[in-house]
Amino acid sequence: MARKPYVVAVAGGTCSGKSTLSDRLGELLGGAHKTLVLHMDSYFKKEPPMVIAPITRKEYVEHNSPDTLELPHFYADFAQAAAEGSEFDLIIVEGLFALYLDEIxxxxNLKIFVDLESDERLVRRISKHMGWGQSFEQVTERYLDTVRFRHNELIEPTRWHADLVINGTLDANKGTEIAACYLQNRLQAQNEAE
Known part of the structure; x- marks a missing residue:
């Protein structure tokens, strides 16, 4: 009987280290196991919806809601990769909504929440978005007007679904190595059971 791939969902706030963790796990495990990392950011709609900031009432392009994603496309890609008999041994689904969406x-099989203090996430976001050409004011205004509200509404509550919470500083802890060791053992046990 064909087996299904082992699925890991990695969620957390904006700039918490989700992609870094997922890519590192993919690198650590990809040599011995056929691994796919699905980044939800790859599924943003070309024309995302708008959102009205709850306090200032300013309008922004929305990027912090599941409505911003091409969910049918994402679900189809995930279903194909995660199907019984798939070519993959391990699938890592990474994104803000990896623990929010029931289907994922x-x-x-393993649910991870990457935790990082909001001030450090904001500093990372400023650096990242200014690198894309946005001004300090644009980044911080948007964060304070909408991003933090969406985090509190949609992302932070999903930590309670997590089997494992990892410190998003990554370099200061062994969370990545612990997760990789656990996954290696699970994948090995799965292979031996066949």
């Missing part, structure tokens, strides 16, 4: 969370 309920299929995940």
């Amino acid at each position: 969370r309920e299929r995940a």
